[in-house]
Amino acid sequence: MIEFYPQIKFVHVAAVILSGSLFALRGLLMLARSRFSNHPALRYLSYAIDTTLLTAALMLVTIVHQYPFVQGWLTVKVLLLVAYIVLGTLALKRGRTRAAQVTCYFAALLVFAFIASVALAHNPWGVFAARFS
Numbered sequence: 001m002i003e004f005y006p007q008i009k010f011v012h013v014a015a016v017i018l019s020g021s022l023f024a025l026r027g028l029l030m031l032a033r034s035r036f037s038n039h040p041a042l043r044y045l046s047y048a049i050d051t052t053l054l055t056a057a058l059m060l061v062t063i064v065h066q067y068p069f070v071q072g073w074l075t076v077k078v079l080l081l082v083a084y085i086v087l088g089t090l091a092l093k094r095g096r097t098r099a100a101q102v103t104c105y106f107a108a109l110l111v112f113a114f115i116a117s118v119a120l121a122h123n124p125w126g127v128f129a130a131r132f133s
Contacts, residue, residue, distance in 0.1 A: 015053035027105040076124040084111045
């Protein structure tokens with residue numbers, strides 16, 4: 001399966017970009033108080049993209065034999081992914097107040113950006129790797 005690594009990585013990266021972009025769009029719709037932020041079509045598209053993203057990630061882990069809770073940078077990515085999902089859910093659906101939704105939205109965007117920096121650096125410190133490593 002190693003021969004498909006470049007294609008699978010491309011799908012993974014594309015899904016990351018699509019997932020983040022769709023979340024940002026839905027968040028902007030939430031900020032604008034649009035009823036379309038949780039429209040079923042956007043939610044189902046999000047599920048499809050995130051399923052593709054997770055599938056590609058699991059395939060990449062299998063191909064390169066680097067696993068979360070063994071490799072530090074992958075462990076950080078998984079833990080931050082959980083935080084991102086919780087923050088995103090609070091931002092788009094479960095936040096009790098408008099202030100909580102807005103705060104969680106921007107926090108989720110920051111977590112998403114940090115996850116990307118960890119992935120690019122292959123270092124748990126991500127964008128701060130040069131400073132703390």
